[in-house]
Amino acid sequence: MNHKPLLDYIHKYINLTLEEQTILLSKIIHRKYLKDQYIVQQGDICKSANFIISGCTKTFYIDKEAQEHIVTFSIEDWWTSDLGSFITQTPADFNVQCLENTELIQFTFDNLEELYAEIPKLERLFRKIVERAFVASQKRIIKNFSLTAKERYLVFKQTYPKIEQRVPQYMIASYLGITKEFLSKIKSQLSYDK
Amino acid sequence: MNHKPLLDYIHKYINLTLEEQTILLSKIIHRKYLKDQYIVQQGDICKSANFIISGCTKTFYIDKEAQEHIVTFSIEDWWTSDLGSFITQTPADFNVQCLENTELIQFTFDNLEELYAEIPKLERLFRKIVERAFVASQKRIIKNFSLTAKERYLVFKQTYPKIEQRVPQYMIASYLGITKEFLSKIKSQLSYDK
DNA sequence: AATAGATGTTAATCTAGATTAATACCATTT
């Protein structure tokens, strides 16, 4: 099993001794999902925080009009979960579904609590991870308010250049909060600009 | 100086010994701001995380069209800062300004780093605080996409009943991402419904 | 009590983006 991406990632934030690495590796679950499988389902309790080794997921919400709204795409070297459900162990608001075959490392709620007890430094790691995620989330709120759909699309392309090639346009439209038809219009406008 | 609200707040998440409390209190700054004063200014480096003892602040962003967009209101028993600027010690994207005379407790970046070293449990505290803030932020993104302006206004009133009475309507409109004129229309529509 | 400055309302008009619907373009599968 390939743990290197996880350990490399962790070492960007904190240092772990070999012994600590062993403890950590003993409490994780390596798991593979196929394209279209669900990692978390709205209404279920989210049992794990998931670090992606390879693949791609979308985190989305189905509203009362049965409309799908994508909150995040996640790829290699990033996390995917319904954090709200995970930390409170209450039913999830979101779904997490694989857009490609996806290989990931799971931290279950109980294992993670044990890890915090055995390796207190991990509190620091996850504090820093969540801080960064929170900051990105706040910036997204601002962008949604202060930018037009076209501007948001351009920012998205620039910020996540790898994602656009990997997911269908109608999902990008959902992420941007617009219809697929309007995204198509934006793209044709942009092609005239050139 | 009144530290009780802070200690009560902390004890909802972790337990501190008396000795730890003393260390913590030795590294905080008690400070009062007047209405309209700035705690953080866009472009400056945010030097503190601030716990509000009394008063009210708005966190906002000025876009390139000089439009103000309010991200959050904060009141007693909650935090206010530009976390992105604070954690990376780079120029702030946001302004934090007092809407009332405000009394708060400041954790400077350096003092907080020292506190993490002396009381590692605080990593856990701040991990949990930021987790909750992140979850609230994600939910707000979803609401902005899936609800109409009228629905968002009703959710706002329900979620933050104390805030509406304390801040002018045009700021609530800014928080909701609509114009003050449109909020006024929504309110008159709602008054007919009754 | 009159003026000024900040806040709130109402109404007319305008526009970014939604909705609907028709059509086209793929990959697979049979």
Added chain:
DNA sequence: AAATGGTATTAATCTAGATTAACATCTATT
């Protein structure tokens, strides 16, 4: 090669919310 299902484009029409502007209230200050 034709049929099926998922994806993308285009165009006509529609609507939630923005813009503009005139007017109303409510302080607070001189």
